[in-house]
Amino acid sequence: MRKTLWIVAVLLVAALVWNRAPQPVPKIPPGTALPQASAPAGLRFALIKTADAKTLQAFTYAGGSPFKTAGINHIAVLVEHPQGRFLFDTGLGTEVEKQFATIPFWARPFLAFDNLHPAVGQLTAAKVAAPDRIILSHAHWDHASALGDFPDAKVWVTPAEKRFIDSGHPPTVLPTQFQFPAERWHLYELSSGPYAGFDRSLDLFGDGSAVLLPLPGHTPGSVGLLLSVPSGQRYFFVGDLAWNSAGITGPHRKFSLASKIVDLDAETNWQVLLQVRGLLDANPGLHVVPAHDTATHDAIGYFPNWVQ
Numbered sequence: 332m333r334k335t336l337w338i339v340a341v342l343l344v345a346a347l348v349w350n351r352a353p354q355p356v357p358k359i360p361p362g363t364a365l366p367q368a369s370a371p372a373g374l375r376f377a378l379i380k381t382a383d384a385k386t387l388q389a390f391t392y393a394g395g396s397p398f399k400t401a402g403i404n405h406i407a408v409l410v411e412h413p414q415g416r417f418l419f420d421t422g423l424g425t426e427v428e429k430q431f432a433t434i435p436f437w438a439r440p441f442l443a444f445d446n447l448h449p450a451v452g453q454l455t456a457a458k459v460a461a462p463d464r465i466i467l468s469h470a471h472w473d474h475a476s477a478l479g480d481f482p483d484a485k486v487w488v489t490p491a492e493k494r495f496i497d498s499g500h501p502p503t504v505l506p507t508q509f510q511f512p513a514e515r516w517h518l519y520e521l522s523s524g525p526y527a528g529f530d531r532s533l534d535l536f537g538d539g540s541a542v543l544l545p546l547p548g549h550t551p552g553s554v555g556l557l558l559s560v561p562s563g564q565r566y567f568f569v570g571d572l573a574w575n576s577a578g579i580t581g582p583h584r585k586f587s588l589a590s591k592i593v594d595l596d597a598e599t600n601w602q603v604l605l606q607v608r609g610l611l612d613a614n615p616g617l618h619v620v621p622a623h624d625t626a627t628h629d630a631i632g633y634f635p636n637w638v639q
C-alpha cells in the first residue's frame with residue numbers, strides 16, 4: 332500500500348508541473364445558431380445540491396493554478412415539463428458511504444465529498460414528488476449514486492452507455508449501483524436527427540425545450556441536456572465534458588493525470604469540448620453548466636429555488 336501511495340504522489344507532482352506547460356492553440360470549429368425552441372409555461376428546473384468538496388484549481392483543468400482552490404459540487408437537475416418530470420443525474424445518494432468504500436483506496440482522497448444532502452431527502456422535505464425517470468449524463472459513480480433512492484424511476488441511458496456500464500469497474504463505475512430489476516432500464520437512441528452541429532439528438536417532448544445531445548469521449552454514451560425555459564434563457568448541462576466553466580471558455584483540457592483515469596477517450600472528449608466552445612461562441616447567451624462547477628451552480632441557485 333505504501334509503495335502505491337509513493338507512486339501516486341510522484342505521478343501527481345510530475346503531473347502538476349506538466350499541467351502548467353503551455354498548450355498548442357486549439358482550433359475551435361465555428362458553431363451554428365441554436366434552433367428556436369418553444370418552452371411551455373410551467374417548464375422549470377432546479378439544481379439539487381447533494382454534496383460538495385474543495386480541490387485545487389489545477390486538478391480541474393490544464394493550466395489551472397496549484398495555489399488556488401476550486402469548488403466541486405455533486406448535483407441532480409430536476410426538470411419539470413407539463414408532459415413529464417425527470418432528473419438529469421442523481422448526485423450522491425443515501426448509500427454513497429457504502430458505495431465509496433468499494434473505490435480503491437488510492438483514488439478515495441481525490442473523490443472525497445462533504446455536506447451530504449441526498450436529493451430524495453430534499454424532495455421529501457419540500458413535499459415534491461419523486462420523478463418517474465432519471466436520465467444519466469453518464470454512468471460514473473458520482474452521477475448514478477442515488478439510483479437506488481428512486482426505485483420506481485426508469486433509468487435512461489444510450490445503448491453505448493449501457494455497454495460501458497456492463498463492462499465498467501471501480502473507481503469510475505460501481506456495478507453495485509446498477510443492481511436493480513431489468514425493467515427499470517430504458518435504452519434510447521438519439522433519434523431526432525441532427526441539431527445545431529451535432530449529428531444526432533433526442534427532442535424529449537417534441538417542442539425543442541429539452542434536447543439530449545451526444546457528448547462522447549468521457550464515456551462512450553455521455554449526453555448533454557439543452558434546456559430552454561420560458562424566460563428565453565437556455566442552459567446546456569454538459570456532464571463531465573469539463574469540470575469547470577474555464578475548461579470550456581479557455582478552452583482547456585482536464586488535468587492530465589485525472590483525465591487518464593476518468594476519460595475513456597480524452598481526445599474525442601477534447602474535440603467535442605471544442606465543438607461546444609464553438610456553439611457557445613455562436614450563442615453567447617447560452618449558459619454552459621458543467622456537472623461539478625460550484626461557481627457556475629452558485630450563480631444559478633439551488634433547490635428549492637426554481638429557474639423558469
Ligand SMILES: [Zn+2]
Pocket residue numbers: 469471549571593
Ligand atoms: Zn464522469
